[in-house]
Amino acid sequence: MRIAYLIEVNPYKNSGIVKKINDQIEFWVQQGHDVEPFILWPKLKKGDKNYFVRGRLYSNEILNKLPDNFIKTYLTKIFTLPKIEKDLSQFSPDVLYIRQNIWYPGLTSVLSKYNTILEVNTVDTIEINHYSKFKKMVYNFGREKVLNSSKGIISVSPDILKHYEQYTHLLKKVVSNGINLSKINKIKKDENLDRVNFVFVGSNSMKWHGIDRIIELAKKFNEYFFNIVGYNKSDFKEVPNNMKFYGWVEKEELIEIYSKNHFGLGSFSNYLVGKKIDSTLKVREYLAYGLPVLLGHIDVDFKDCEFVFKITDDDGSFIDREEIKEYVEKNKNLIIDNKHLKIIDSSVKEKERLSFFELFLTK
Template sequence: MKLSYIVEVDPLVHSGIIKKINNQIRIWKGMGHVVQILVLWPKASTTDSIKYIEGDYISNKFLDKLPQGFLNTYATKIIGIKKVESALRVFQPDVVYIRQGIWYPGLTSVLKRYRTIMELNTVDFLEMEFYSGLKKNVYLWGKNRILASISGLVAVTPDILKHYKDLAIPQKVVSNGIDLRKFEVRSNTDSTPSVNLVFVGSENMYWHGLDKILELANLLPEYQFNIVGYDRKNIESPITDNVKFYGWLSAQELSAVYSKSNLGIGSFGNYHVGKNTDSTLKVLEYLAHGLPVLMGHQDVDFHDSDFVFKATDKDHNFLPISIIKSFIENNKNRRINPTEIEQVDSSNKERERLAFFEAVAKDVPPTANNF
């Protein structure tokens, strides 16, 4: 197939989203498909900075000189969509793929010309409550216009897809995957007797549940909690002595933290955005490094495993601390073998996605989800 990927993600930041997109594209090409990558983002075409995704970069020279932010990004999309349209007209893809995002003038007229499939990663109307009023109102106003212009939906969890059951287009759950070839499971390099738990997140993501993680650290003072992606100066709540903030780390620095960790910590606030069952890239990365995980939601792929543990009840309160401590003690010296998590290898997930693409491209009813 000829596949066009419209990427509305910052190519200058080596984020988990960029890693996922690169993985998808690599596998699609490896399976013999021709992929066009259209990166629509401020400074994409004018900066000399390192770009973490290859493709055709689309931005505006004038806007690229102005302060960056929501309005600049939005204007870049409005102006750049014409170049996207021209590129698609020349390439003539069988399927256009785009991640769930905000409506802007010109977008829907382009999407409706092709077999467009949109990837859903969040319960959007709940997540929008955490954004500015302007962004929220524009997003919600344009949401149905985008949905009326596409041919299929792929969601990472059933908790997301259930909100679209009345939409009469093909739909599929394909949870997140990770390229296991890139990871080496190593023995713990920490020479001290301490038990280290690591959380990797980003500031201003309320659904990560940092408040719950800090509460857990207070309940478990005998364990060390290492927080990556947050700066201590931005945390207003009291912090116990067993919590260390690392801020933003490079991939090499983060790998060093993983090598000294015993367990990973997943998000504890996903219920704020309507996801009691989820598939998150951070959990997959922990597992790929060999770390057992405790978190506040069910995992799509590992809800029955003995190395991924939901540490909260149905009301999102912590289970008895003795039960949580038992999981930590039983798994603190464990390293997860790649064969135990091979179902989330990217190659397996992308085969599912590509089969759905082919069904949509050929108007063949897709098979039912196994979720």
């Protein structure tokens, strides 16, 4: 099978999304498929590292000189797409895979030529309300065009997929997020730690992460310590003394941080984007490193297990303090074995995805 992957993700930041895409492509290739990634993103500073392991970068030399912002990225997509369209035609894919993103002129004419499958990671009609009025206007203008130019949808959660039931022309499937367990070694907890440590990892400026709720949690449990990666202390007005903010860190430092924590923290405000059930990448990474997880939503793959604990009620409020404390003290030295995580291994998830792709070979 020839699979084209149109990637509109920042390649210069080693994010969870970049890691996920690399694992997807690696597995597809291992299974004998011909995979061609087309990476559409403006070049940033000279010498910046491209973290995608495969694929050609497409950008515009003139636009690369503009300041980094939404307009630069958007114009790069418009003026670079014709080159991608030509190369796509030469590759002639059986399937064109793309993460759902903003519409731009020329995109739908490309998508409609192929068996285009959208990967949907959010309830877009809700999440878009958290962005600028201009971006929201453009997104809403082109949303239907993108959906009507596609043939299928893969969603990471049933809560997301139910928002697309009216698009009867689309084949639909839920494939929750996975992680390549073979690439990650378990992190032993530091026995010299004088108190229980929690870690949250995320990208800045996403309200649904619920950092304000984690601050609230830290105030409830001043006997514990909370490490926040991806955000800066200056982003918040009042921060208790039992919190530390690291900003963005590279992989080596992140692993060091993981090694000094007992639990990972998931998102606590996913309800803001319509997701009471989700399968976030951060939760899978915590588990892969051996950390049990506390979160504020139901996980698709771990609805009832000892190492993923939902500490909010149906209204989003924290459950009783003593119930949380009892769980923490009982499980603070727990290290999650991979035998319990096979369901989220990327090999399992990508087999499901490829099986869905195969449905389009006769179309």
